[in-house]
Amino acid sequence: MTSLRQLLRRYWVLITAVIIVLALFLVPLPYYIEGPGSANNLKSFVTVKGHPDKRAGKFMLTSVAQAPARPITWLYAQLNPHYSVVSADDATDGQDDATYEKVQTFYMQSAINEAIATAYQAAHATYHKTYRGIYVLDVQSTSKFKRQIKVGDTITKINGQHFNNAQGYQKYIAKQGVGKSVTVTYRHNGHTKTATAPLIKLSTKKAGIGITLTDNVKVTTKIPVKVDPGEIGGPSAGLMFSLQIYEQLTQDNLRHGRKIAGTGTISADGSVGEIGGIDKKIIAAKKAGATIFFAPYVKPTKALLAVEEDHQTNYQMAKATAKKYAPNMKVVPVSSFKQAVEYLKNH
16 A cells, blocks of 8 residues: 555656646747847858859858747746847737748848848949838737738838838828828738728827838849848848848958958948847857957937936947957947948958
């Protein structure tokens, strides 16, 4: 009888242990874990016809790894200084997984297009930009168009008029006035549709559709170029793609055999914008052996500093992280593509 009780006790202890282990690895939490991702050689991402990259060294695309939290990964993130826990809403901007992935894919394609345009312009190579319209990133719950227009759609006309930038659309819409009905022409899953509804008052007090938007631009080139980012999404690869494409187009030896990592968005005027998770990208670059890291620098405004007294720029955070964990890596502040190229040519 005693041995039977002992056997049953051991059985339940084992079952309990298995349940605990499974819970640690499988139970979802309302958080995401973010940590250092990879630092990939851009040579494998970019193909410029007739302009192969045969030089030594690497331009590297750094990324942040992100995954839904489980108890075991949550505990790991608490103990590892390179990892952080963020709420699911903060990680995905409150969007479902499919919508979030769609937006991140668009951001990456947009970054690629601007990178191509930036590099070709700097290399004096022929390219052409076609403005398709405004890409819908989010639709407010108060928007009168929320049942028709969805995230991922591209608005091409307002009342039959097409504009060549988002500002053109915004100015035209603002002039119509709150409550005025407008007809929106948009592309949804490859089909052209229209929707008519009244404008709402935005937080800026101006009239608007009630969407978060960005430009949808297509770039075509005389010298064919192909950029395949794989599974990586987001807008932060712009600067590094620009440098890789530019070196292949011009055949200038910018790297001189060095492993050069970095991050930052790229705008139509060649300016470099800030991104998230730069401290984690520094760690990824260090693991890949980078000796130079380009970090975006955008001078904070007085208004921003008034709200965030302890505000750190991307460059400040990157430099502080490198000083502590990658002291042999040179962190270089850049505000534009041109500045990054000039640094590489002069150093």
